[in-house]
Amino acid sequence: MWRPSRELEKIRRDWEERFREDPTLSSDIGMRFGKPDQHVIDFIEGNKINPYKHKRILDLGCGNGRNSLWLVKNGFEVYGIDFSKSAIDFCKEHVKGAKFIVGYAQQLPFKDEFFDVVIDAGTIHVNPPSERE
Numbered sequence: 001m002w003r004p005s006r007e008l009e010k011i012r013r014d015w016e017e018r019f020r021e022d023p024t025l026s027s028d029i030g031m032r033f034g035k036p037d038q039h040v041i042d043f044i045e046g047n048k049i050n051p052y053k054h055k056r057i058l059d060l061g062c063g064n065g066r067n068s069l070w071l072v073k074n075g076f077e078v079y080g081i082d083f084s085k086s087a088i089d090f091c092k093e094h095v096k097g098a099k100f101i102v103g104y105a106q107q108l109p110f111k112d113e114f115f116d117v118v119i120d121a122g123t124i125h126v127n128p129p130s131e132r133e
């Protein structure tokens, strides 16, 4: 059975603390709530991903849900997962119409091929190399 390494647990605690202090990440120009990631928008639009063909999307490491919110507004069925409980609590309150769960990217509680699309906006690259596969 997979278990997080100590290094990954430290990373989780650091994110948890950050979201507990301010889940909007208002001081972070790159990740603040209310401002979706332009790379996500470009990826969706550039690959002609649309809710008629690719309905169900996983926002892996969704943080405060800023990208999930944009995806919901654009008609997708959105699931978000993040290992920060404070982030997920914020998402549940502020991003209506999506489903959110606390969990690890390394141990997804979904059946294979449940999603049409998975987006990872800055998530796996903050993990130790040994936990990126």
Ligand SMILES: C[S@@+](CC[C@H](N)C(=O)[O-])C[C@H]1O[C@@H](n2cnc3c(N)ncnc32)[C@H](O)[C@@H]1O
Binding pocket: 015, 016, 031, 037, 060, 061, 062, 063, 064, 065, 066, 067, 081, 082, 083, 084, 087, 103, 104, 105, 106, 120, 121, 122, 123, 124, 126, 127
């Ligand atoms: C750089 S932030 C990006 C957040 C969000 N994708 C965005 O664009 O605003 C990385 C996020 O991934 C989450 N995260 C990192 N590693 C994770 C893992 N192994 N499992 C679940 N969540 C993880 C963190 O809690 C944090 O919310």
